[in-house]
Amino acid sequence: MPPSTPRSASPAPVLLKLAIIALVLLIFASAFGYAGGWLGSRGLTGSAMVDALQANADPHPGFRRNHAKGICVSGYFEGNGDGARLSSAEFFTATRAQVVGRLALAGGDPYVADDSVPVRSLALQLRLPDGQEWRTGMNDIPGFPVSTPQAFQELTEASHPDPQTGKPRPDAMKAFQARYPEAAAFGERLKASPRSSSFANDTYNGINAFVFVAADHRRHRVRWSMEPELPFAPRTAAAAEPAARDALFDDLLTRLDQGPLHWHLIVTVAAAGDASDRAAEPWPADRERIDVGRLTLTGASSEPQGSCRDIVYDPLVLPSGIEASDDPLLSARSSAYAVSYRRRAGEPPGDSAINDRKAGSAP
Amino acid sequence: MKLHARFRPLARLLHWSMAVLIIAMLFIGAGMIGGAPERYSALLRVHKSIGITILLLAAIRLVYRLLHPAPALPADLPRLQRAAAFASQVLLYALMFALPMVGWAMLSAEGYPILIYGGLQLPPLMHADAMWYAHLRSLHSLLGYLLFFTVLLHLGAALFHGLIRRDGVLSSMASLRRP
Numbered sequence: 001m002p003p004s005t006p007r008s009a010s011p012a013p014v015l016l017k018l019a020i021i022a023l024v025l026l027i028f029a030s031a032f033g034y035a036g037g038w039l040g041s042r043g044l045t046g047s048a049m050v051d052a053l054q055a056n057a058d059p060h061p062g063f064r065r066n067h068a069k070g071i072c073v074s075g076y077f078e079g080n081g082d083g084a085r086l087s088s089a090e091f092f093t094a095t096r097a098q099v100v101g102r103l104a105l106a107g108g109d110p111y112v113a114d115d116s117v118p119v120r121s122l123a124l125q126l127r128l129p130d131g132q133e134w135r136t137g138m139n140d141i142p143g144f145p146v147s148t149p150q151a152f153q154e155l156t157e158a159s160h161p162d163p164q165t166g167k168p169r170p171d172a173m174k175a176f177q178a179r180y181p182e183a184a185a186f187g188e189r190l191k192a193s194p195r196s197s198s199f200a201n202d203t204y205n206g207i208n209a210f211v212f213v214a215a216d217h218r219r220h221r222v223r224w225s226m227e228p229e230l231p232f233a234p235r236t237a238a239a240a241e242p243a244a245r246d247a248l249f250d251d252l253l254t255r256l257d258q259g260p261l262h263w264h265l266i267v268t269v270a271a272a273g274d275a276s277d278r279a280a281e282p283w284p285a286d287r288e289r290i291d292v293g294r295l296t297l298t299g300a301s302s303e304p305q306g307s308c309r310d311i312v313y314d315p316l317v318l319p320s321g322i323e324a325s326d327d328p329l330l331s332a333r334s335s336a337y338a339v340s341y342r343r344r345a346g347e348p349p350g351d352s353a354i355n356d357r358k359a360g361s362a363p
Numbered sequence: 364m365k366l367h368a369r370f371r372p373l374a375r376l377l378h379w380s381m382a383v384l385i386i387a388m389l390f391i392g393a394g395m396i397g398g399a400p401e402r403y404s405a406l407l408r409v410h411k412s413i414g415i416t417i418l419l420l421a422a423i424r425l426v427y428r429l430l431h432p433a434p435a436l437p438a439d440l441p442r443l444q445r446a447a448a449f450a451s452q453v454l455l456y457a458l459m460f461a462l463p464m465v466g467w468a469m470l471s472a473e474g475y476p477i478l479i480y481g482g483l484q485l486p487p488l489m490h491a492d493a494m495w496y497a498h499l500r501s502l503h504s505l506l507g508y509l510l511f512f513t514v515l516l517h518l519g520a521a522l523f524h525g526l527i528r529r530d531g532v533l534s535s536m537a538s539l540r541r542p
């Protein structure tokens with residue numbers, strides 16, 4: 001340390017030093033502003049994705065920004081032990097996990113007519129007595145149109161209705177599909193896949209890839225689906241009648257009053273060379289498929305009375321033994337679901353289309 | 364009048380290691396919200412672990428600070444600057460506790476399992492409650508930005524002491540020598 005003197009430094013160096021200090025602070029603040037995206041956009045963000053979803057429907061405060069129309073379901077999941085070879089997650093051994101789930105329709109309109117929505121979903125929160133949790137959101141579509149958050153954003157934007165007429169814009173969708181041929185291919189697959197008559201006889205696909213980690217630390221890339229015990233029955237023309245607005249939900253409630261519904265969790269294991277980071281790319285049909293356990297839904301209650309409304313079915317809430325894959329959609333989903341929840345949690349809950357209804361042994 | 368006393372080595376070690384962690388956390392937090400959604404989940408994972416680490420270090424640091432008071436400021440430091448130095452230190456300590464506590468509480472209110480260090484599950488601090496989540500989530504942002512501006516001022520003040528007043532306050536914390 002030099003001896004203490006120069007408090008009497010000449011004015012010029014003091015100004016220079018003040019300028020240096022100001023510059024240091026400015027650089028520090030700018031770096032922070034850049035990181036947070038406040039100094040101009042750094043590209044796509046989770047909140048931009050939710051903004052785009054929101055723009056596709058009228059505002060519906062208190063509802064999910066996607067899959068807005070839904071109902072709470074409850075029951076349990078029992079592993080049959082066959083999954084233990086692939087993953088050390090306790091959900092695959094005989095312990096019974098409690099389930100709070102949600103059956104829903106894609107899109108931001110909580111009052112939409114059931115038959116007009118091409119995508120139905122099943123979301124599940126599975127919980128073990130020791131507090132371990134596994135959440136998953138599955139759709140009843142054969143794969144996914146896109147593989148990256150950016151492409152999903154462009155898809156959402158291409159789905160914006162014409163601001164003048166309120167009608168879809170087929171040319172925007174065509175332009176999108178020209179840029180993303182995998183989306184056009186998915187569209188063909190979707191058209192070719194028959195739609196079922198009920199939530200109860202539908203198959204729900206996890207779509208994104210995950211990694212199962214076995215007790216011996218071996219890693220297996222997988223996708224999973226919930227396949228119904230009820231045989232497939234095709235949707236009927238009556239479903240399109242205006243009176244059938246809530247028919248899928250009415251049907252579910254009626255069925256659950258008659259008894260529980262069952263699905264099997266089918267795990268498909270990737271082979272070397274199958275892409276785990278491209279959701280739009282189906283794996284060949286001959287991949288190994290393992291039935292790892294049975295889901296039983298015993299009851300349902302409409303959202304205001306049920307306990308699913310405030311659950312975020314974030315696909316990255318995973319137990320030990322299951323990990324995220326390199327699929328970039330997973331992180332984007334986590335981010336967007338958190339944004340959606342932050343918005344709806346701060347709003348008073350809206351009036352659900354299905355209200356004051358209960359069936360089976362509801363929680 | 365120049366200060367020759369220094370903070371004890373452990374106080375300096377805690378100060379600088381926590382300064383690195385806290386500044387990193389501010390950037391990770393801002394970056395996971397304002398940056399690419401592909402990187403969100405990896406950033407949030409380290410955010411939670413580092414955040415709880417900061418909470419633990421802050422507790423150790425506060426106890427150590429109460430046992431070993433800071434060296435006195437230069438006697439000729441104006442009253443206002445003295446008060447500002449004291450207030451900013453209190454605020455910095457408060458935020459070192461408040462940010463991780465609010466982060467932990469808000470994930471509890473969201474009903475999320477809180478996993479840190481690759482598998483350790485923390486108990487929830489409160490029951491799941493949507494409205495509480497909304498408020499705590501906003502509070503976490505607000506306190507984060509407040510912490511950023513306080514650190515900015517603190518950095519400015521430290522440079523002011525070191526470059527302009529040259530009164531030994533900067534080296535009381537920024538020296539490698541023993542007290």
Ligand code: HEM
Binds near residue numbers: 049050065121208332
């Ligand atoms: C990056 C692409 C995606 C974005 C931005 C996105 C966005 C959203 C948002 C904002 C919600 C509402 C969340 C809430 O408020 O709790 C939601 C719900 C949902 N998403 Fe996605 N999603 C994406 C991809 C997918 C994929 C690939 C699947 C396929 C399995 C999927 C399945 C679901 C399901 C099942 C729900 C409803 C969960 C419930 O009932 O609460 N999403 N999505």
Ligand code: HEM
Binds near residue numbers: 504
């Ligand atoms: C010193 C400690 C911490 C600092 C400085 C800090 C800072 C931040 C900042 C700046 C943000 C971004 C806010 C925004 O732009 O809206 C943020 C978000 C967040 N932080 Fe922290 N944080 C800390 C500790 C924690 C802890 C301990 C947890 C949880 C255990 C946590 C969980 C979160 C979560 C979940 C988000 C928001 C994620 C989302 O809404 O998508 N933080 N934090």
Ligand code: HEM
Binds near residue numbers: 385
């Ligand atoms: C996140 C960042 C930082 C935090 C939270 C922080 C916090 C603190 C706190 C609480 C004190 C009081 C002493 C103690 O109890 O440890 C202190 C003192 C000090 N800090 Fe920092 N600090 C940060 C960054 C910095 C930086 C970047 C510098 C310098 C370039 C700096 C320079 C100093 C100096 C010189 C002191 C001694 C001041 C005195 O005796 O009043 N700090 N800091």
